[in-house]
Amino acid sequence: MSILAALTPAPTTNETEWSVGDLAAALRRTLEDAFGHVRLRGEISGYRGQHGSGHAYFSLKDGTARIDAVVWKGTFNRLRQKPKEGLEVVATGRITTFAGKSSYQIVIESLEPAGIGAWMALLEERKRVLAAEGLFAPEAKRPIPYLPGVVGIVTSPTGAVIRDILHRLEDRFPRHVLVWPVRVQGEGAAEEVAAAIRGFNALTPGGPIPRPDLLIVARGGGSIEDLWAFNEEVVVRAAFAGTIPLISAVGHETDTTLIDHVSDRRAPTPTGAAEMAVPVRTDLMAQVDDLARRQGGAILRKLERERTDLRALLRAMPDADAFLAAKRQRLDLAEARLRPALAGNAGAYRARFGQVIERLSRHPPALALARARARLAAIDHRPRTAMVHGLARRADAVAALGRLLGSLGYRAVLARGYALVRDEDGLPLRGVAGLAPGQRLRVEFADGTATVRTEDGGPLAGTEPAPRTPRRAPRRAAKPADPAGAGTGEAAGEAAAGDPARGRRAAKAEGAPEDTPAARQGSLF
Template identity: 50%
Template sequence: MSDLIDDPRPGENTPEFSVSELSGAIKRVIEGEFGRVRVRGEVGRVTLARSGHLYFDIKDERSVLASVSWKGQVSRLSVMPEEGMEVIATGRLTTFGAQSRYQLNVEDIAPAGVGALMAMLEKRRRALAAEGLFDEARKRPLPYLPEVVGVVTSPTGAVIRDILHRLRDRFPRRVIVWPVVVQGERSAPEVAAAIRGFNALTPGGPVPRPDVLIVARGGGSIEDLWGFNDEAVVRAAAESAIPLISAVGHETDTTLIDHAADRRAPTPTAAAEMAVPVRADLATHLAGLEERRRRALALALRQRDQRLRDLARALPRPDQLLGERRQRLDGAAERLPRALDSFARGKRLDLARGAGRLGPQLLLSRLTLDARKLDAAAHRLPQALSRRTQVARGQVLAARLNKHALQRQAMQERQRLARVDEALHRAASRRNRDLGDRVQALGRMLTTLSYTETLRRGFAVVRNGVDGPLLRGAAAASGAEMLEIEFADGRLLARPDGGTPTASRATAEPDVKSGAKAGAKSASNPKSKPADGGPDQGSLF
C-alpha cells in the first residue's frame, strides 16, 4: 500500500487518500477477510430490475444486509427468494463504492424455514379470517359518484399528491385528508383512529361525512408496512360503515387491511381511479345515450308512420263507403210519398170499420154492464160498513181501556202525594213542638237570669233620681239629690240627707213573657223602660 500514500507535507506525518483510493482499499480488505461466506436470515424486500439483476435484503431482528444476484447468477439459483422466507445465502462479501455500502453477492440460496414476521402475519391472518372479517359477503359496493372522498395518509408524502392529481383529472370531488403517520409505532393507532373518526362524523354536519374512504401509503419493506397488519387497523376497516379502499404499498405488497377492506387497489393512484369515474367518459357515454335515444325515437316514429300509412291503404275510400248508402237513401226518398198515401188509406178504412160498429145497441150494452157492477157494489156496501163499524168499536174499546189505565195511574199518584203530604205535616208538627219547647226553655232561662229574681232574694237597686243611672257606691249616692231605690215589690224615693221618702209601688209579679221581652229590650238598650211601664231593670251582668 505504500504506492498509494503520498509523501507527507512538511510537519505532517498523516497520509492523504482520495475517495476512490480509500473505497478501493476498504473493498480489498473486506473481500480479503470475507472471501466466501454463508449468511442465515429472513428475506426482506425483493426487487427484480429490468436488467435482470435481483436485489433483496437479508435481515434479522437487529440488522439488514443488502444482497444482489447478477443476471447470470439468477438463472442458476435453486430457490428464488421471496419476502418473509428464512434462507441461507452463500456468496462473497463486497462493497458498492458508489453508495459507500457493503453488500453480499449471492451465488446460491437455500431455504431455512419460514421467517418470524411472516409466520406471525400468517397466524394473525388465519385468526381474523376465522372471525369472518375477510368474508366477501360483508363487503359493500363502492358508490358510483361520491360527493366527498376521505383519505387517510401522510399529508407530506407523494401519495396524497398522486391521489389529488388523479381525482382532479378524472372527476374533481371534495377531498378531506386525515393526516396520520404511515410508518413506525404510531402508525397503527393513528390509522385506526382516523377510520373510526371518519365514521363518527354526522351526515350534514359542519364537517361532511365522506362517501368513500381511501387508506393509502407508498411501497416499502414488510417492516415499513407492518402498521397496516395491526389487528386494531384491520378491525377498524372491517367495522367501517363507509366503503373503504385499501391502497397500501405496491401491487406486490399485501397487508391484512387489504383483506378487510371493501376493495384493494394495487397503488394509491389506482385507488383514486376506483373511487370516481372519468367525467369525460361519463359525458361521452351520456352523449352517446342521448344520441341513441334520439335515433330510437326517430326510428319508432318512422315505423309508426309507415304502419299508419299501410293501414290507411288497406281501408276503403270514403266514396266507396258512402256511395251505396246514398243510393239507398235516394230510393227511400222516392218511395216515401207513396208509402204515406198507402198508410193514410189504411187508417181511413180502419176508422170506417170502427165507426160502423158504434151504435145505440153498443151503448145500451155498456150501460147495462155498468148497472150490474153498481148493483153488486150496493150489495157489498152493508157488509163493508158492518166490518168498518166493528173495527171502530174495537178502537173505541181500546181507547177506553187506555183511559182506565191512566185513571188508575192518576189515582196511584194522588195516593202517593197524600202519603207525602201527611209525612210533611207530621214533620212540620214535630218541628213546631221542638221549637216551642226550645222557646219555653229559653224563657225559663231568661227569667232565672233576670235581676228581678235577685231583687226577690232581698237585694235592691239604687239610682240617681227617677230612672237615673245606677249608683254603685256610697260616695256616688251621697252626692245625689234624689235616690230611687227599687225593691222586688216596688220603688221608693229617698234623699241622702234623710228627708221623707215617697213610696212608688210597681207590679210585683211581672209576666214571664213580658219580662223576657223587657229583659231582652233592656239588654239591648239599658236606658229603655219595660213594656208594662215598670222601672228600668238595668244590667246586672
Template identity: 55%
Template sequence: MAPSLLDDSPTNAAEFTVSEISGSIRRTVEDAFGHVRVRGEISGYRGPHSSGHAYFSLKDDKARIEAVIWKGVFSRLKYRPEEGLEVIATGKITTFPGSSKYQIVIEEIEPAGAGALMALLEERRRRLAAEGLFDEARKQLLPYMPKVIGVVTSPTGAVIRDILHRIEDRFPVHVIVWPVRVQGETCGEEVSSAIAGFNRLVPGGPIARPDLIIVARGGGSLEDLWGFNDEAVARAAAGSDIPLISAVGHETDWTLIDHAADRRAPTPTGAAEMAVPVKAELQAQVAALSARLKGAQSRVLARRQEGLRALARALPTLDSVLALPRQRMDRTSAALGKALVFNTANRRRRFEQQAARISPAALLSAIREKRLTLADRAARGARAHERQMERRRALVERQARVLAGTPRRLGEIVTRGLLRSQDGSRRAADAVRRSLDRRRTHLAAQARVLQSLSYQSVLGRGFAVVRDADRRPVSRAEEITSGALISIEFADGEVSALANSSSAATLQAKRPVRPRAARPGEPGQGDLF
C-alpha cells in the first residue's frame, strides 16, 4: 500500500533558504576564481547606464558571460568598451543573486593586441570620416603672421622646448602653453578640454586669445599615442574656431587628430616652422620691395617730368590763344550797333501791329457784341424764370388737386410750394442781377479803355482836328487849297474857317462854340447800356 501524502517522511538532508544557497554559490565562485583575465568580444554594449555603470557581455564562438563595469572604474579606464571589439578584461567572477547568473566585474580593459587597436582605430576613422569631420572643405587657412600661439602639450617634455626655441629663432611671438598629459588614461579628455578652453577665451580678455593652436607630442608606440585617437579629441579639433596644427609623433605616425586638424606637421619643430615665417627673410623681402618701390617711383617721376616738358613745349603762346577770341570780340562789337537798330525797328513794327489790333472801331464792335450777348442772356434768363415759375405753379396746382380731400395738409403743401417758388424766384432774380452787375462792370472797363484811346482826350490838352468840306480829317497843310472851307474841332466845339493863299486859316464867320455831337459813322461814347 502506498504511503499517504499526509505522512511525515523524515530525511537527513539539510534545509537552506534561497538566499543562503545564492550566498554559498557566490562565495564558492569568488574563492575558486578570484581575479581573472578573460578574452572575448564585447556584445550588447549601449554605453553607460543612467546610473553611470556599464552592462554588456563577453562572448566567443561557444560561450557568453555577463560583464559589468562600475561607475568609478569606468571613468578611469584607459580604453573604453565598444561594440564588437575584442578585449582582454581583468576582474573577478561573482554571481548576481537576483537572477541566478554569474558575471565578471571588470576592473581593467584593454584591446586584445595591436591588431585589435588598429581595427578599432580604422573603424573609428571611417565613422568620423562619414560624418564629414575630415573634409578638406571645412578646414581653415593658417594665419600668415599670428600674434599669439597656443600650445597644447606637456610642460615638462622636450617638445615644448623645441617649439619655443624654433619660434624664437624664426619670429618671436607670444606663446601660451596649456599643460596636459600626453599619455595615459586622461590624455584624450585633457587635450579636448584644452582645445575647447582656448576657443572659449574672449578677444581682449585678461588672457590673450590665440590666433593659432598647436597640439604637439613626441613619438611613441600606438599605445602611447592612443589618447590622440580619442573621439573627443578628433571632434574638438574639427570643431575648433581657431586654426589648429597637429604635431603628434613622428612623420610616420598618424592619429585621428591629424585627420581632423587644419594642418598636420611631421614633427613639433615642423609645426613651429608652419606657424610663423622667418623674420630675417621677411625683413630682407621688405627691404627688396622698398628698393624696388623707390626705383619704380623714380622712374615714374622721370617719365612724368619728361612728359610735362613735352606738353609745355606743345602749349601755344598767350597771344595765339587770345587771337581768335579778340577777333570774334571785335566783329561782335562792330555788329552790335546795327543789331540794336534792327532790333529796335522790329520792336516798333510789332508794337504798331499790336496797336492796330486795338483800334476804337474794334473796341466798339466788341462792346456791341457784349451788349447783344448780355441782352440775349437776360432774355433767356427771364424766359427760363417764367418757365420755372409756370412749372412750379403747375406742380402746386396738381398737388392742390391731389390733396383736395385734406384741406389742412393741402394748405401746408401749397404754402411750402409757394415759399419754394418765391425762394426760387428770388434766387433767380439775384442770379440775373449778379450777372448784369458783372456785365456792367466789364462794359465800364471796356468804356474806360475806349475813352483812354479816343482822340477826344487829346483835344483837352490843346490839340485840334482839322476836317475838309467832306468831313475828312486833314493831316497835312499841302492838302488844303486856298479859299477852301475847313472846320476845326476843339475840345469844347467846332468852328468853320476859310484857307488863304498862304495856307493860313482865316476866320470867316465866328460861330458860337457848340458841343460836338456824334455823327453817324463816327466813333462816340454813347450809352453803355
C-alpha cells in the first residue's frame, strides 16, 4: 500500500514556481513600494567608523527590535550629524532588502539627534571641546566700533530679519549696509554662513567693495533643530578666526547657540543687534548740542570771571592823574632849579676862560716858542758829540773784553807750549791713574792734534804724584786804561787794581802757570 502510494504521481497545482533571485527581487519591490521613505528612530549600535570604501555600516535598535543601516560614502560627507555609538537619532531613508543575507535594511539619507535631550547633550559636548581650545575666552573679544561706516549682515535675504535690521538702522543712524545672503536652516546652511563670515573678512580695505567695520550674523527664532546650523563647528571657527568685530543675533532672547559664545557681542534679537551697531543719531546730535551749549556756557562764565577780576585790578590801580602827579611835581622842581644851575655853570666857565686869557696875555705862546727854539739851537751840536764819544767808549770796552777772553781760553795756554790730553771718547784726562798699556790717547797742541799710545799705565810703583803748590799772581800797580794796550801786562795790572779775581786771570794770561787740568795733563809731555 505504501509502495503504491509512493509510485503514484502527485496531483498537479496552479501555484507559480519562484527562483530564489526572483523571490528576493519581488520581496524588495514589495517592501520599497509599501514603505518608501521613512523616518526611523532608534539608538546607533555597532558603529565602528567608516569602512575602507568610505561607507558606514551599523544598526538601529530600540527595546524590542533592530534593523541594519547603511550610509553610502557620498551621503556620509553631507551628514550634518555624524553617527556616534549609543546616540539616539532619527534617521531618514529608504527601506530595502539585502538579498545576500536575506535581510532588510535602511539606506540612510539624513541623520539627526532624536529629542531635545540628545540635541542638548551633543551641544554641551561640542561646547566643552571648543571652550577647552580657548575659542570662548573673554580676552579674545574685540571692541565694537562706536559708529561703523559699513555694516555687513549675514542672514537670509528673505524674511522679516533683514527688514527689521535695515529699518532699525535707518531709524537710529543710517549706514552703508552690505548683505551676504545665506541659508539659515537646513543642509548646507552652516557652510554658507561660515563662507560669508570668511568672505567679509577677506575684503581688502579701500577696495572696490568696501570692507565692513562690523558684522551682524542674524536669524529669527526656532527650535534647536532649526538653529543647529549656528552650533556647527565650522561656523564657530570662522567667527573666531575673523578680524572684523561680530555681533550674533540668532533666535530669540532665550535661544543660545555656540556662535553667541564666540562672537564679540550677543544681541537678544536681530533688532537689538542693529541697536548695538549704531547709536541714535538724534540722541547723538542732542548730546553734541548739549556739549556745545555747556562749552559755550563755560566760556561765557570764564569770560565773566576774567572781566570781574579785571575790574577788581583796575579798582586797585591808582588813577592816572594821581599816579603822574608826583612825577609832574618833581619835573617842575627840576625845571625851576635848572635855569639858575645853567646860569651858574656858564658863569663858572666864563671865569675860568678869563683866567686862561689872562695867563696867555702874560705868557704869550709866541714868546715861549721863541725861547724853546733858542734852547734847541744852543744844544743842537751836543747830542751828536756825546753819542760819538759814547760809541767809541763802548767799542773800546768790547775790544778789551774780547782780548781778555782770548787770553783766558785754554788755547792761549796751548800756545805757550802746553798740551791737552784726551781719551778715545774725547774726555780730558786729569792724571795717569787708570791708563792701560796700549791705550789710544789724543793730544791737542796749539797747532793740531796727535794720536798716541801708552807704553805703561797707572802711576809708577813707589812714587807719588808731586804736590802742587798754588801760585799767586803778583800784584801790580794800577795804571790808566789804554785801549791800544789791552791784553798786555799793563791791562792785567789795571784789571787787578779794580778786581782781584780779574787780576789773577790777567796774571795767568801773562804767563803765570795755572793749576788747571789742562796744565797738569800737559806736564806729561
